[in-house]
Amino acid sequence: MKEPITLTEQELIALTGKTMRSAQVRALRNMSLSYQIRPDGSPVVSRKVFEQWCGLRPDSNHNNVHINLDFLNASKKKAT
Template sequence: MATILNEMLTEQQLIELTGYTKASAQIKQLKLQGIHYHLRSDGKPVVTWTAVNYPFTHRAVANDNVPNFGAISNG
């Protein structure tokens, strides 16, 4: 299963995912969906199945806004 998740989407699958054939429109849609992508040298986006199945918008984010109670001294 890990090999499937790391496979890249075909151009047709990317069109089906985004609804667009033009690279700039695909990139805009990927950003809206929170899906990570890389750009090829010709400007077209490349996306793995891992990025589709686990977009940034659904990943757990560490909560760094927790106070550091260890920094409080008693004296």
């Protein structure tokens, strides 16, 4: 069976160590873990965000990082 796209209520309790919604939100904020608030007031954490946060999934934004070092070539040409 496929995992849900958000952490379950039990997983959120295990992650934060808290059962009260307001305490869970404080814990998530202290962990710098991105979350949203559902219409019923409960916090929700994306499984993808959680897995990236704890290092289980690479952040897709970091796969295409390119450092432009062309300025090094320009300074070599000026020195000759």
